[in-house]
Amino acid sequence: MTYSGGPMTEAMYYVLLALMRPNHGYQLMQAITEVSRGRLKMGPGTLYGVLSRMQKDGLIALANDDGRRKTYEITKEGEHALRLEYERLKSLIIDSSVLEEENDG
Template structure:
């Protein structure tokens, strides 16, 4: 899972429209990850196809997305994988003292 996908799924723990996803990703990443519309909507399309998100509602051009159970499971798996990697990396602090 890419970093952008991870943050988008985090942002969609509560349903939100596309622009709101961009704002939430920026907020969650402390401003480190800024998604442009092309990147965001490409990833949203892919995640919708893979069943990780669903279209909650649509009013004109404003579409609200929500995470699915499959998306929640994928997010949890990625979180656990990243957490394990950080724990495994703790050796760096011990070795570089």
Template sequence: MTETAFYILLSLTKPRHGYGIIKHVEELSGGRLRLGSGTVYGTLTKMSKDGLITVFADEERKTVYEVAEPGKEVMRAEIGRLKELHRNAAASEEEFQ
């Protein structure tokens, strides 16, 4: 999973529209990751086609995105993978000092 896709799904712990996702990702990453709208909407379109997110319009007619159960399953697997990477990196960190 790309870092962009990871952070987009991570942002969808509650329903958000595209701009809300962009701002939330920026906040989560401490400003390190600033996603462009084309990147976000392209990724959201792919995630929607893959069934990872659901799409609906809110009362203000904005398109709102929410993580679907398959997206939650993907995130659980990715979080497990990242935890393994962190454990292995921490165990080997001294060798690179």
């Protein structure tokens, strides 16, 4: 199965951002908190559910499994999906400029 595109959940987006450098589960939870500037704290249940789904979708891959910990990395398809989502989010902000115009008057 491959990722069909469309809006990503916040969890998916931050997992992909955090996986711009390969990481294992615990490091990944810390990296997500860091990259979201403390706004998003992801617990193990949510994280491993998202990782499993994203692995099935081909957005991430297992880089290493030493038996104790699994290290994940973003795939080319995952990076492409992340960049598409980034462009979509930027468009939302640009389209919302009318909200700032209302504050001027």
